[in-house]
Amino acid sequence: MNHNIPLAERLRPKSLDEILGQEHLTGEKGTIRKMLDNDALNSLILWGPPGTGKTTLAEIISEQSGRKFFKLSAVSSGVKDVRDVIEDAKKQNLFSGKSPILFIDEIHRFNKSQQDSLLHAVEKGWVVLIGATTENPSFEVVSALLSRSQVYILKTLNFEELEKLANIAFERFNKEENTNFTLQDKQAFIQYSGGDGRKLINSVELVLNYYKNIKTKNISNNDVMAVLQETMHLYDKNGEQHYDIISAFIKSMRGSDPNGAVYWLARMIAGGEDIKFIARRMLILAAEDVGLANPQALVIANNCFQAVAVIGNPEARILLSETAIYLAVSPKSNSAYMAIDDALAYVKKTGNLPVPLHLRNAPTQLMKNLDYGKEYKYAHDYEGNFVNQDFLPEEIKDEKFYEPGNNSTENKIRDELNKKWGKK
Template sequence: FYSLSAISSGIKEVRAIIESAEQSGKSILFIDEIHRFNKAQQDALLGAVEQGIVTLIGATTENPSFEVISALLSRCQVYVLKTLTEEQLLQILNHAIATDHILKEKKIFLDETQALFDFSGGDARKLLNALELVVSQFPKEKEIHITNQAVTNVLQKKAALYDKGGEQHYDIISAFIKSMRGSDPNAAVYWMARMIEGGEDPKFIARRMLILASEDIGNANPNALLLATSAFQAVQMIGWPESRIILSQTAVYLASSAKSNASYMAINEAQDLVRKTGDLPVPLHLRNAPTKLMKNMDYGKDYAYAHSYENNFVDLEFMPEKLKGKKIYEPGDNARENEMRRFLSARWKEKYGY
């Protein structure tokens, strides 16, 4: 059994353990905070995991879909450790009070526990840290009575102004997104600063802007998606604290851009249509015909290659028979999409009503 911390270890330590494991036979390798390993460090694990030289156990507080490379993740089973229940938290408190070499010397009474539970967020480590902090405020008391008020008085200044797992997290990110959607760069940067000061992962902020660039700006300004993508990549390359400048630039740009949710509404409409109409058959002229049998069944017959016609366009039916003339995409009322509307109108005439 080998154990590493990704915070203080690198490729050298990983390779040394793999070499040792090759000599001793199959081994278990536990890596704490595995999300701290970069791509090259995670790649170094891949061969040993594939060959079964080591059984890898990685622990992370982040979403492994974002933080662990896909090749490594696909070879692992993900187990989600859920927050502890209040009953379990109470057991931990009682056990700590009864067995900790410092706490057991004090007379501690748990008169109320809800505030401790709330501050812990279901995390045992936070719970015990909070208990220790509260108890330390009464060094000369013969009896320490833990109440909700006592906990709040001690922890209110210590508690994070921005809890990444709590309600405020979702409220602030909601305010951030809605400020950009509402074209207010001032509010957008303010709410971003609240997240930054609260210790939010900059990649999380960048991801949210990436989604907004497509959902709320879309083809009204296609450059928004390019900038948001570049910002996400730059944040990964530059690191903290300089990447906050990149995030700010992107947020201001997105907030100050023309807006359209037409593409977002189009995919929603299309998915709803699929759910209602089911698996409608693909028209024969659009089907792939890689075999002689398929060609004999008229697969691909009468298909017209658009590039062989004027303006690289041919009036051909691309929808299933039952959905002929069904308009799904409605361009937004902005300069770029009005140009797209004119293009589509010139090609399709009255068919889709552009």
């Protein structure tokens, strides 16, 4: 046994059956298992939190499909590295008859030109691309590459899965180190891991190594925390605190507390969080929580998102702070958010209701003969640019999805809607 190899690496699963927590992908009816069983492998993006098995899954796919495996890290690789690997892959393809796998870890860190350099190779089938990302691919992967790949979501490990993993790590450590540690409770390890399997195994190895030459063999939660608290960082942008602190940041702005918002913002900046990630979350909040109570908030948040990408650190902190404070002190309304969710739920329930004839487009004579658009009233032909007519399908013509919030802007909207539509 090589003590230089971390326990997490020694425990890395070698087959789909050994992977924990991703049954929807690797289980008997899992999509990736079916893909491998049918030998129908396409380019894919694995999206999920750290420590959920993205790299492991890519390696198993390569092994099980009998394909050569090339690996690049987006942190340390450039366009030249990508092109060199593609050239090697093309040669490999000639000998094996199967397109090699090109695995790119943290693909969201590739800029547009780096991602574009992959397109031709993916289109030609020289490589099967597998990208791993902790960020939403819709924002971080160029649309041309995204359209050529299937996105698979990996889930954070739940309590039972983490508990099972802790048991596996304990048993393996005891066996390899000839120790007989026992554990009163796994709560401390599980809480510390934040759903990150690799972090949990690393913490088990760290704690047991610490107590290896000490008489104590029954490890308590206090024993665990006594070791782990010495190694905790201010902010782990790839772990539990990443999610906890961004949650506190969002809730501070939603709760109209500029002091809380700036404090949690400072924690993220000091910890090296991606400034685009912070700005993007404020952009979402501007629409979801400030909404129509202050429509200008969305404009300011969008300008901040665009500007931080141009300005970069350290000056970006000023733009982020200004925007966070502005959103925190803005009046709040989630009426637009609730309206679209209610409408989506109604669409799911009622299906594809027909568009009323008077609202249909009539580009051909046949459609005109069928009365498409015949009864439509052009609002600008009427006083006040308004005329009372139905805009919903007949079956739901009296439904209401948008309810104005109780704030100065939407109170005016409510008055205007009541004036035009009355009780409707």
